[in-house]
Amino acid sequence: MRISPTYLLLFSGILFFFSCIDEKNNQATNETEEEEIVSPITVTDSVKEFRISEIEFSCESPLLYTVNKKSENEYVFSQNKKNTEFHSFFSINNGSLSEITHQMPFILQQGNNVVLAFSCLPNGVSCKNKNSYFLKNYILGEDLGLFNEKQEHLFYYLPKDTVYAENVLLDFYLLNTVLNKNGNKVRATIDGMEFLIEKWATYNIEGLEEGIHTIRLELIDSEGNLIPGPFNDSGERKFVVLKKST
Template identity: 30%
Template sequence: MKKVIFTVLLSFLSISGFASDLVQIISVNESPMSENAAISIVFPKTNKTETSSDVKVQLRVRGFSIGNRSQVPRTNDLANSRLGQSIHVIIDNESYFAKAGPSIAPFDEEGNYYESMYKFKIPFSLDSGEHSIRVFLARSFGESIKSSEGFASSYFYVNSLDPKIDQDLDAPYITYNEPSSYMRFKEQEPILLDFYISNCELSQDGYKVKVIVDNKITRILTRWTPYYIYGLKKGTHKIKLELLDKNDQRVEGEFNNNSRKFRIY
């Protein structure tokens, strides 16, 4: 009787995606680097005050093809966005939104060039006071380009100089990238876990990343690479990422404590 109960319980956990021994988080090598890929923030200007809550963004991208499907081996391992390669934009510490083409030329606002400009409006209104913007280049399957030139961040203000962001952009911090939103379930296909590390390096005796899956599965990551999550089933899941110091204490700053929900259907 006990054996039957145990078997039923294990089956339930497996279906729900909550059996920790069935969920694996595996480090994989970074995809081949896009040579000379870079992004920079043109607008909003650093520490400048915008007079409207509808803020426009302008970014300069160099050496990275936006809108195309990534041409690297990992492309076939993971779910790909219909946008293709894109720019991931994070305001404050919200979830990212992705932007792709069309690009604008610096002068005549048309065409596609090796160095392109992208202009768009933040898709939600911002409260008065201090805000932050983080932008980075991402593969069509979501992986961030892990180079200093492939990431940019700054502060800006809306209507007033009220301080609101509890994060020093010159101090160590982590940027949550994937998983996000919705993804279709495919047997044996992993879920991408991806993040960007700023102003520090990960190691076994230094900074680390703590990942918690569904409030039940905890792992300590010591390599800045993409990770594959295996074993999650259909349903809503939650990922929590924290940046830890050498004493395994969470590093100060609101960006170092991230929780995101996503749904597998």
């Protein structure tokens, strides 16, 4: 059977047309694959991870100083025992801490002056026993009676000021209360993250980045309510973390 040249020409044209379409589709597919391969993946968010771990220590040092009155509004710390292995610090109304030295004076302000002094190890860890601290409210002026020494109290201690990343201690002082799983706790909020502390101890905060950080300590009951007391909510405090010391 003879095939007309016209039909052959038409059939060839159809084959050529479909082959061009297929080649174009393959080219588009290859270009898409190449674009997917070279597309960059950018990670913009970093996860901040840190944890709190208890520091094991033994500290039985009694407070090495007594307080003596010098005038109506001035008192002094007098050293009554010598022990070069321990340091002592004090604060008034849970304000800035100062290291105690022999015959060191402190001046009272009008109203309540709640003086807390306690012994510490050389690394800053506070000694936590009944013989290691001194607490007294000195009232200047009218008898305000706003501070009850027998109530449950939390005093903020560490961290403060500037610290190195490998030595960020969390420490506080408790009076007339104990912490446990089913009772009172200390709620620590660090950079917005909450931790519930069920044991009075010194803790190490690991994994904090360099820069400014915030911390808040609160003494709470078993239901999470703040226990009344002038210092049981430390408020938000700031401290600066530096890179590891060399």
